[in-house]
Amino acid sequence: MAERSFKAEVEHLRKGDGDTFTGEGILAITKALLENGVGYVGGYQGAPISHLMDVLADAEELMGELGVRFEANASEAAAAAMLAASVHYPIRGAVTFKGPVGVNVASDALANLCSSGVTGGALIIVGEDYGEGSSIMQERSHGFAMKSQFWMLDPRPNLPSITKAVKDGFELSEVSNTPVMLMVRIRSCHVTGSFPTRDNQRPPLTVYDAVANPQSDFNRVVLPPMSYLHEQDKINVRWPAAEKFITDNKLNEMFGPRDADLGIIVQGGMYNGLIRALQRLGLADIDGTTEIPIYVLNVTYPIVRTEFEAFCAGKSHVLIVEEGQPDHIEQQLGSYLYRSGGTTKLYGKDVLPMAGEYTGQVMLDGITAFLKSAAPAMLPDHVRAPNMNPPQIPDLSTTVPMRPPGFCTGCPERPIFAAMKLTEQELGKHQITGDIGCHLFGSLPPFEIGGATMGYGLGPAANAAFDGGGEKRAISILGDGGFWHNGLSSSIGNMVFNKSDSVAVIVDNFYSAATGGQDIMSSRAINDTKSTNNPISKALKGVGVEWVRQVDHTYDVTKMRDVLREALTTDYKGPKVIVASSECMLNKQRREKPLRAKAIKEGRRVDVPRFGVDADVCTGDHACMRLSGCPSLSLKVLDDPLRDDPVAAIDQTCVGCGNCGEVAHAAVLCPSFYQADVVHNPGRFEAWRAGVRRSVINRLQQRRDARRLRLDGIAT
DSSP: OOSSOOHHHHGGGGOOTTOEEEEEHHHHHHHHHHHTTOOEEEEOOOTTSHHHHHHHHHTHHHHHHTTOEEEEOSSHHHHHHHTTHHHHSOOOEEEEEEETHHHHHTHHHHHHHHHHOOSSOEEEEEEEOOSTTOSSOSOOSHHHHHHHTOEEEOOOSSHHHHHHHHHHHHHHHHHHTOOEEEEEEHHHHHOEEEEEOOOOOOOSSOHHHHHHSOOOOGGGSSOTTHHHHHHHHIIIIIHHHHHHHHHHTTOSEEESOSSOSEEEEEEGGGHHHHHHHHHHTTSBOTTOOBSSOEEEESEEESOOHHHHHHHHTTOSEEEEEOOSSSOHHHHHHHHHHHHHTOOOEEESTTTSOSSSOOOHHHHHHHHHHHHHHHOGGGSOHHHHOTTOOOOOOOOGGGTSOOOOOOOOTTOTTHHHHHHHHHHHHHHOOOOEEOOSSGGGGGGSTTTOOOOOOOSTTOHHHHTGGGOSOOSSOOEEEEEHHHIIIIIIIIIIHHHHHTTOOOEEEEEEOSSBGGGTSBOOTTOOSOOSSSOOOOOHHHHHHHTTOOEEEEESOTTOHHHHHHHHHHHHHOSOOSOEEEEEEOOOHHHHHHHHHHHHHHHHHTTOOEEEEEEEEOTTTOOSOOHHHHTTOOTTEEEEOOSOTTOOSOEEEEOTTOOOOOHHHHHHHHTTOOSOEEEEEEEESOOHHHHHHHHHHHHHHHHHHHHHHHTSOEETTEEO
């Protein structure tokens, strides 16, 4: 069950000549692929392109009609390897994944692909999420393009430019026999707009046609001496062909006056931010007409030297707007200027930050600093005045607490870490590593379990150095998505091969939950196009893990604690794996809430569990929160003047998972938690019984109030 269904929007992908498509960037990319005769598409979900995989999955029927093969790959490496179909055959192929981590995972396949070269157009759509919207380490994909020498497109973030980049990317790839990376930032993925559509094109040669007539060419095999020739071909043939196509087709754009003393060079994806900064300085209008010449690099690699030198001719000052580090583009352009003997002064990371996202304010400050040095007369009076300082943005980090991501309300992973915390209290602290996925939140308060993560599916492998027969066994966390992505071979296989005596906990929440809830091999759902219901425990035993424990209800904290204790204290020597299974609550609620709402509307009886805390019983020690951290569990101040400390309280966001009560009971904390079922459309007997109960309770309350001792009219 994906995070979002695009079934309705997918129908717009059938639009043809003379129509107008309106929507967001993800859908526009899919439409552009179909319009440009793509023969096969694959990929692996991950922000900010998760929705692209969801759109492709929902559009599988349409793609089938056009003879387009779609595959939701097991990893980014599998997706990149799929592009091998374009090596020998003139078939256009596209794959997509998150960058740069996806590029890292796919690096082996991409390096081989770049060496052999391609016959058909090969497009790698990378969702670059550098900056404050990112969930990963702060890196860029640009360096990989330079290392392996594939071309990189970074189009302006509007739908016409993005869809044109898909067309240009395929053609550039075919002309230069080189794979092309199309970088779409967060803003590009989710920008909305419109563009005129064309008819969808069936690929001239489908993969089904190609497999019926196999072709091969040993010259494209990456083996000596062919691999030495590949390197020469990149430099002597492919690169010049790419530069010629870029200049002939004007893939890069120039805006503003042709003759000026200064200019700005900008990555295509940063164009909107640059224009907005110039608008705020009164140097551009709402339509993008600018008083300063702008050279937009819709192709950020390779940089065409002749274009750059032509832009700099006659200019004494040029600014390079390049988000992120290292400053690859600035270094390259600086080298070109030095070699040509040019006198143009180059600005870049001296007025703009070396690291961090170029937000609106950062961009404005950088452009202002550039103009103060290069052309102060162009600045508005209030900016140019020497005594006028811009308003200072307050440092909110000193007053607003940091809000890292955390588990959702009712998350089945929360009780796993509560059980680990209880085990830790009993057996002492253990060496624990985490993994990519929701379970990494366990390293944050209130659990603070695990403190390192090395990659998707590498949790147990990251603990390999600690598997040296010490007094305590190391524990590692691995998600079900990571297990099927890379963990089965790199982590579990590694444990079996090296006869590891450590413990691995596989968090099985039925989906690739962290990327949007897509189905995976072990999902319990029935999927018409994918193989699901493949138990993780069977795969474990298949690769040689003998000690396997399956927990089918993670909310049973007592059982989870007991199984963990057994794994850490057993005399068995060898890999010990616990599969902790419960459905992701977010996906469960997405599925059940519409069904429940429909049933209530139709008048059927529905009961919804809710948990609460008896304020009269709660002692206010808050130990339950230290082992839960659920967003629905908070504090409440009582009106009782004799009780100063706030007590625990559960708000209306509770989904009735029962974790708070389970934690309380497993930790032997208190009996203050209770469950109440909210009944919709009760039967006649239930309604009568509830009425009788309310009547009895009201009478007892009235009698109690009447017997209270009153002093000066105040009840006590």
